[in-house]
Amino acid sequence: MISLAGRDILHAWGKFALTGLGLGLLIGVTLSMAGIYRGMVDDAKALLDNSGADLWVVQKDTQGPYAESSSIRDDVYREILGLPGVAQAANVTYLTMQVRAGDTDVRAMVVGFEPGAPGEPGYLIAGRRITRSHYEAVADVKTGFSVGDRLRIRRHDYTVVGLTRRMVSSGGDPMIFIPLKDAQEAQFLKDNDAIVNERTRTALYPGLNRPGVPGLLEAINASQSNNHNVNAVLVQVAEAHSGEAVAQTIRRWKHLQAYTRAQMHDILVVKLIANSARQIAMFLVILTIVSAAIVAFIIYTMTLGKIREIAVLKLIGTRNRTIASMILQQALGLGVIGFFVGEIAATAWAPLFPKYVLLETGDAVRGFVIAMLVCALASTLAIRAALKIDPATAIGG
Amino acid sequence: MDTGVGIHIEGLSKRYGEGEAAVDALKEVNMSVAPGEVVGLIGPSGSGKTTLLKCLGAVIEPTGGRMTLGGKVIYDNDWKISDLRELRRDRIGFIFQAPYLIPFLDVTDNVALLPMLAGRPNAEARARAVELLQALDVEHRARAQPSELSGGEQQRVSIARALANQPPIILADEPTAPLDSERALTVIRILNQMALRFGTAIIVVTHDEKIIPTFRRIYHIRDGRTYEEAGEGRAA
Numbered sequence: 001m002i003s004l005a006g007r008d009i010l011h012a013w014g015k016f017a018l019t020g021l022g023l024g025l026l027i028g029v030t031l032s033m034a035g036i037y038r039g040m041v042d043d044a045k046a047l048l049d050n051s052g053a054d055l056w057v058v059q060k061d062t063q064g065p066y067a068e069s070s071s072i073r074d075d076v077y078r079e080i081l082g083l084p085g086v087a088q089a090a091n092v093t094y095l096t097m098q099v100r101a102g103d104t105d106v107r108a109m110v111v112g113f114e115p116g117a118p119g120e121p122g123y124l125i126a127g128r129r130i131t132r133s134h135y136e137a138v139a140d141v142k143t144g145f146s147v148g149d150r151l152r153i154r155r156h157d158y159t160v161v162g163l164t165r166r167m168v169s170s171g172g173d174p175m176i177f178i179p180l181k182d183a184q185e186a187q188f189l190k191d192n193d194a195i196v197n198e199r200t201r202t203a204l205y206p207g208l209n210r211p212g213v214p215g216l217l218e219a220i221n222a223s224q225s226n227n228h229n230v231n232a233v234l235v236q237v238a239e240a241h242s243g244e245a246v247a248q249t250i251r252r253w254k255h256l257q258a259y260t261r262a263q264m265h266d267i268l269v270v271k272l273i274a275n276s277a278r279q280i281a282m283f284l285v286i287l288t289i290v291s292a293a294i295v296a297f298i299i300y301t302m303t304l305g306k307i308r309e310i311a312v313l314k315l316i317g318t319r320n321r322t323i324a325s326m327i328l329q330q331a332l333g334l335g336v337i338g339f340f341v342g343e344i345a346a347t348a349w350a351p352l353f354p355k356y357v358l359l360e361t362g363d364a365v366r367g368f369v370i371a372m373l374v375c376a377l378a379s380t381l382a383i384r385a386a387l388k389i390d391p392a393t394a395i396g397g
Numbered sequence: 398m399d400t401g402v403g404i405h406i407e408g409l410s411k412r413y414g415e416g417e418a419a420v421d422a423l424k425e426v427n428m429s430v431a432p433g434e435v436v437g438l439i440g441p442s443g444s445g446k447t448t449l450l451k452c453l454g455a456v457i458e459p460t461g462g463r464m465t466l467g468g469k470v471i472y473d474n475d476w477k478i479s480d481l482r483e484l485r486r487d488r489i490g491f492i493f494q495a496p497y498l499i500p501f502l503d504v505t506d507n508v509a510l511l512p513m514l515a516g517r518p519n520a521e522a523r524a525r526a527v528e529l530l531q532a533l534d535v536e537h538r539a540r541a542q543p544s545e546l547s548g549g550e551q552q553r554v555s556i557a558r559a560l561a562n563q564p565p566i567i568l569a570d571e572p573t574a575p576l577d578s579e580r581a582l583t584v585i586r587i588l589n590q591m592a593l594r595f596g597t598a599i600i601v602v603t604h605d606e607k608i609i610p611t612f613r614r615i616y617h618i619r620d621g622r623t624y625e626e627a628g629e630g631r632a633a
Contacts, residue, residue: 002519316491
């Protein structure tokens with residue numbers, strides 16, 4: 001038996017191709033939305049993997065340092081280092097800001113780290129690691145900076161000495177790594193005007209500027225201009241020790257919050273991007289409904305355009321299931337064309353998105369199955385209409 | 398090929414609606430067409446031609462009477478055949494006012510479709526189609542699409558399609574309506590040839606004054622009743 005659907009598609013291939021192209025662009029948008037969600041999850045995973053930490057120690061009762069702000073003293077890490085099961089511990093700061101380079105500025109997460117400790121970028125794709133104590137930076141290639149570029153963070157200029165890749169915040173902003181001391185200053189120190197104002201206010205407060213207590217005001221001013229806070233301590237757990245057990249110890253004895261990798265993953269993936277994920281899920285549902293409506297409308301219109309032919313086919317003895325199969329195959333054919341156009345389109349425009357779009361094979365397979373189901377479902381309307389056609393309409397005027 | 402009676406109907410009636418609104422479209426219609434014979438069915442609009450054709454084509458159910466097709470009773474106050482779709486496919490050929498060829502199948506496959514639907518292998522069905530296209534002198538257009546054919550060629554292909562499953566009867570609904578005189582007479586000549594060659598009984602519903610003299614027997618239908626008369630039987 002010849003394929004009626006195949007012949008019809010070949011006969012009107014132009015119409016089919018254009019319709020498939022339109023549907024494909026819609027499917028491409030759907031796949032891209034799924035890719036944006038996957039990209040967000042992957043960014044969060046990259047953040048965890050690139051930190052090189054097993055535990056995140058942050059301010060008590062916070063979900064820092066990525067989901068909430070956290071501030072702890074920078075000497076806490078020494079106490080943590082003394083706990084059993086801790087192999088390494090290092091201070092780290094995170095600050096999302098606009099980093100200026102020449103006439104442009106880039107939104108980036110500035111990371112303060114200690115060389116050779118957790119928090120340092122895992123690998124470089126160009127240049128070298130930071131070797132000086134101040135004013136050198138390693139930037140993610142997505143910032144657009146090159147080795148040798150000068151960039152400004154708060155009051156100081158930094159030279160980009162190395163480039164890295166896939167070092168992004170949970171929001172997809174590329175990272176710029178600078179020495180911890182510089183990062184602390186950038187994050188916690190005030191500008192000159194604010195410092196002058198603060199000193200004036202302190203001097204005017206009688207309790208802090210008591211006559212007969214020499215050096216008190218200077219000591220207070222000095223303490224206000226130094227900052228010894230960091231956002232988190234990254235901990236590497238020694239071999240043969242349980243991360244959860246070490247985290248329990250830190251929580252119990254240091255009055256700090258400690259998160260294991262699984263808990264931090266939960267915070268980043270489940271909590272931090274929960275609303276974005278729901279937003280994208282809503283888009284996916286709407287796009288699926290719109291795609292179904294379009295396929296249903298197209299197939300229904302195409303079927304109505306063949307009423308006389310279908311009546312003749314029924315009159316000469318074609319089974320209902322042959323006619324239903326013809327319409328179903330056409331709908332599925334449209335879905336196949338649409339899916340491949342969509343897949344190609346999504347792959348082509350993914351690099352153009354400002355944030356990472358991760359197109360997974362699993363999503364493509366699921367997308368294909370859903371596209372086929374949607375097309376099959378959409379064809380039922382047309383099949384219903386075709387089966388209702390009376391073969392008698394082929395006879396007479 | 399069927400060697401029995403082509404078609405024989407006795408007291409066939411069809412009523413639309415019920416009660417006071419009921420309309421008797423066919424009233425005790427009698428008709429008989431022998432194998433190899435081509436008869437005309439003539440009547441004004443609303444006389445019951447199309448209703449009779451639909452009853453003969455097993456598309457609508459008569460209200461009463463008896464129909465015998467190829468020696469087999471298919472209706473006797475009730476359908477005696479369980480699968481009317483199969484009956485139409487295997488035992489009745491249709492030719493329409495417009496050819497209504499399937500636009501996405503080429504000429505050969507338009508003809509071969511019926512044997513294929515009946516379960517014959519594609520090669521056998523296509524061989525049968527080519528044989529019929531040769532008989533109807535359109536084999537040179539075998540690979541053409543219907544849209545590439547002239548009106549006369551399309552009608553020949555639709556005749557070939559009607560003959561594809563070697564039915565004992567062909568119902569032709571105004572097959573010459575869209576054709577000029579010469580082509581109309583050609584179509585009638587072909588129908589006569591095919592009827593004789595394949596032993597098919599052919600009923601031609603027509604208004605066409607040009608072809609009426611070609612029939613040897615004519616059934617007039619008026620107000621749902623048929624009246625038989627001898628035709629001129631002039632050569633087409």
